[in-house]
Amino acid sequence: MITITKASIQSWDRFYRTNFINSLSGFKSVCLIGTVSKEGIPNLAVFSNIVHLGADPAMIGFINRPKAAAPDTIRNIEDTCLYTMNHIHPGIIEQAHQTSAKYDAAVNEFEVVGLNELWRDGCTAPFVQESRIQYLLSLAEIIAIPSNGTFLVTGYIESVYLSEDLREGDGFLPLEKYSSVTSLGIDAYYQTEKIHRLPYAKP
Ligand SMILES: Cc1cc2nc3c(=O)[nH]c(=O)nc-3n(C[C@H](O)[C@H](O)[C@H](O)COP(=O)(O)O)c2cc1C
Numbered sequence: 001m002i003t004i005t006k007a008s009i010q011s012w013d014r015f016y017r018t019n020f021i022n023s024l025s026g027f028k029s030v031c032l033i034g035t036v037s038k039e040g041i042p043n044l045a046v047f048s049n050i051v052h053l054g055a056d057p058a059m060i061g062f063i064n065r066p067k068a069a070a071p072d073t074i075r076n077i078e079d080t081c082l083y084t085m086n087h088i089h090p091g092i093i094e095q096a097h098q099t100s101a102k103y104d105a106a107v108n109e110f111e112v113v114g115l116n117e118l119w120r121d122g123c124t125a126p127f128v129q130e131s132r133i134q135y136l137l138s139l140a141e142i143i144a145i146p147s148n149g150t151f152l153v154t155g156y157i158e159s160v161y162l163s164e165d166l167r168e169g170d171g172f173l174p175l176e177k178y179s180s181v182t183s184l185g186i187d188a189y190y191q192t193e194k195i196h197r198l199p200y201a202k203p
Contacts, residue, residue, distance in 0.1 A: 009021070018186065019185050019186065022184075022185045022186050023184055023185040026184075027182040027183070027184050027190065027192075028048035028049065028050070028182060028183050028184065029048065029050040029051075029182065030046060030047070030048040030050075030088055030096075030181060030182060030183035030189070031046070031047060031048075031050055031085040031086055031087055031088065032044055032045070032046055032047075032085070032086040032088060032096055032099060032115075032128050032131065033045055033046075033047050033062070033073050033083055033084065033085060033086075034083065034084040034086060034110075034117075034125055034126040034127055034128060035072070035073050035076035035077055035080065035082075035083045035084075035125060035126075036076060036080060036124060036125060036126060037072070037075070037076050037079065037080075037105065038076075038079045038080065041105065041106060041107075041108055042108050042109070042110050042117055042126045043072045043073060043076055043105075043108070043109060044099045044109040044110050044113070044115065044126075044128065045070070045072065045073050045099045045100065045109065046088070046096050046097060046099050046100050047062050047063075047064075047073070048183045049062055049063035050062045050085070051063075053154060057156055058156065058157040059140060059154055059155065059156055059157065060085065060135075060137060060154075060155060060157060061152050061153060061154040061155070062152075062153050063145075063150050063151070063152055063153075064150060064151045064153055065149075065150055066148075066149035066150060067151075071105070072105050074142070074151060074153065075105075077139055077142070077153060077155075078139075078142065080124060080125065081138055081139040082123070082124055082125040082136065082137070082138055082139070082158075083125050083136075083137050083139070083155065084125045084126065084127045084128075084134060084135065084136050084137070085134070085135050085137065086127055086128035086131035086133075086134045087131050087132060087133035087134070087175070087178065087180040087181075088131070088180065088181050088189070089130075089131075089132055089178065089179040089180060089181060090179060090181060090189075090191065091130070092115065092128075092130050092131070093181065093189050095113040095114050095115050096113075096115075097187070097189075098112075098113040099113055110126065110128075115128050115129070115130055116128070116129035116130060117129065118134075120136075120161075123136060127161070132162070132163035132164070132178045132179070132180070133160075133161070133162055133163070133173075133175070133178055133180060134160070134161040135157055135158075135159065135160040135161065136157070136158040136159045136160075137155030137156060137157060137158060138155055138156050138158050139153070139154075139155055140154040140155050140156055141153075141154045142154075162178075163178065164178070166178065172197070174194065175192065176191070176192045176193060176194055179191065180192075
């Protein structure tokens with residue numbers, strides 16, 4: 001094994017360090033987050049620091065970088081309290097990745113990257129029409145993380161939409177059958193293959 005110390009990580013070039021540290025925590029649940037500003041401009045951005053917080057109440061969280069670096073999604077969520085998560089499949093990876101560009105708040109990323117907005121009746125946040133798994137969240141909390149200026153945004157799952165009903169008998173969603181991709185680092189996307197499902201572990 002080789003040893004890499006905190007001091008050597010700190011000495012690295014910024015982009016090298018970013019690639020290394022972003023890969024270290026593992027494969028991630030990458031999604032497109034759809035929001036709308038209070039001025040009515042739709043916003044779409046790719047996020048991969050997404051985490052399951054609990055099933056009852058059903059809650060999902062994600063990490064937003066400091067507001068100076070990634071301002072639009074978090075501001076729209078603060079203003080409207082509603083946002084959508086949309087899984088990515090291989091057919092829309094390029095468009096999804098392009099949403100990470102720093103577009104001005106006045107730009108509608110759906111239009112510039114070439115994805116279609118889907119507005120559901122009674123719902124004020126936009127979904128990605130091309131996405132095969134979509135869900136709507138309402139804001140629970142925005143928790144500041146003072147150590148590095150990031151935010152944990154937590155939300156309640158309000159509704160879920162699946163392109164096909166591929167649920168297993170016990171509720172498990174085999175995401176590989178929907179071709180949902182996973183991401184690694186800040187620019188790599190992977191397809192997945194299930195190895196096993198194992199029985200509930202007991203002592
Ligand atoms: C694969 C990938 C994953 C990303 N994950 C996150 C993330 O979890 N949190 C974050 O704040 N930004 C993340 N970004 C960067 C945002 O997509 C980018 O800052 C975007 O411009 C934010 O847009 P906004 O200002 O509309 O919120 C990611 C970028 C890529 C390419």
